[in-house]
Amino acid sequence: MGEYVKVATLSDLPPGTARTVEVRGASIALYNADGVVCATANTCPHRGGPLGEGELAAGVITCPWHGFQYEVRTGKCLTNAALSVGCHRARVDGQDILVEV
Numbered sequence: 001m002g003e004y005v006k007v008a009t010l011s012d013l014p015p016g017t018a019r020t021v022e023v024r025g026a027s028i029a030l031y032n033a034d035g036v037v038c039a040t041a042n043t044c045p046h047r048g049g050p051l052g053e054g055e056l057a058a059g060v061i062t063c064p065w066h067g068f069q070y071e072v073r074t075g076k077c078l079t080n081a082a083l084s085v086g087c088h089r090a091r092v093d094g095q096d097i098l099v100e101v
């Protein structure tokens, strides 16, 4: 069981956006999928692209390097069924976004 760490506030992450945060040496991609905040590892399992810098639409992040797509709530890759990205639990407490690490 990990510990929840504050990584951002809701004003940093408007609905429909993604960003990258560094938490205790880990690079994590944060998403606001139309009001649902979730998090995955930042590293795309294809070739290591930064998912937090991708385009988020309808709960799907598109990797900025080669366009592979992942469901941000499950980490499932929609482009190659053999791939998935690890998820982190995320929650909102007031204005704060916390991620389990």
Ligand code: FES
Binding pocket: 044, 045, 046, 047, 048, 049, 063, 064, 065, 066, 067, 068
């Ligand atoms: S590194 Fe993400 S699609 Fe290639």
